[in-house]
Amino acid sequence: MANFDMNLLPIALAIFEERSVSAAARKLNMSQPAVSIALNKLRTALSDPLFVRTSHGMEPTPRAVTLISPTRDILQRIHTDVLASEVFNPATTSRKFTIALSDIGEMTFLPKVLDRFQRDAPGASVASVSMTPLELNVALENGEVDLAVGYFPDLKNRNLFQQRLFSHDFICLLRADHPIRSRKISMEQFLKLGHAVIKAEGRSQELFEQLLIKKKIQRRIVLSTPHFMSIPFLIASSDLVVTVPRAVGASFAQFSNIRLVEPPLEIPTFDLRQHWHRKYHKDGANVWLRTILAEMFSGD
Structure with missing residues (x-):
């Protein structure tokens, strides 16, 4: 049985249900000779004729009858447990x-x-x-x-x-009542102001820092911090400027005494x-x- 061909089981089931080799072939979308060959292989493997031609069609032997119930169970389990696609329902999941x-x-x-x-x-x-x-x-x-x-x-x-x-791109942050009132900071203002610099784990901030190095722009760095969350409190209570990803700046501006100001140079997006x-x-x-x-x- 180690070499038994499980592909023969659906053919046995089709012949049992149709009582005809030709009808089973049509149901399985196979040729009649292919079904006949498969039936002969099954007979040899199980040492039983399995189906006998009578005036009422191909009648199953007792051995074939005992084969059908477990065959149905096996094929149903393959269909439900192996072939059926898992349907994910977000409304009921607790994942x-x-x-x-x-x-x-x-x-x-x-x-x-x-x-x-x-x-x-x-x-x-x-x-x-x-x-x-x-x-x-x-x-x-x-x-x-x-x-x-x-x-x-x-x-x-x-x-x-x-x-x-x-x-995404970058934006500068100033406190809301900062002396600089324009919507875009000039390069002269940018260089005169003290800067807060975030050295966070994420890589996006590196893009801005690398651009400054490439353009040989040197700021007056007053504060370096690894944390974004301290920035709104520091900017809201000082004359410092900081350059951050725009989404970060927009989030801070919603809840703090912060104003968004366009940077003085074109910064590549990411x-x-x-x-x-x-x-x-x-x-x-x-x-x-x-x-x-x-x-x-x-x-x-």
């Missing part, structure tokens, strides 16, 4: 989704994502994590992280898919993308998560 977010990700993405979850997946939860590129590659592969969303130039694993969501592993490309939950992110943020 925790883990998203790796870059430095600006939580401010840009999480509020809208949580609002969408409350409407469409009220039983689900979200975990935001921060990892090194090496750790993140492994976490995406083993399913510890569902998506990496943001600016991740170091994610270059060939087994990772990616989708661009939108392009793309925010979502990344996922090839293993989970067809996973229903992963498909749903990245689909709603694309709906909410593509083209922003």
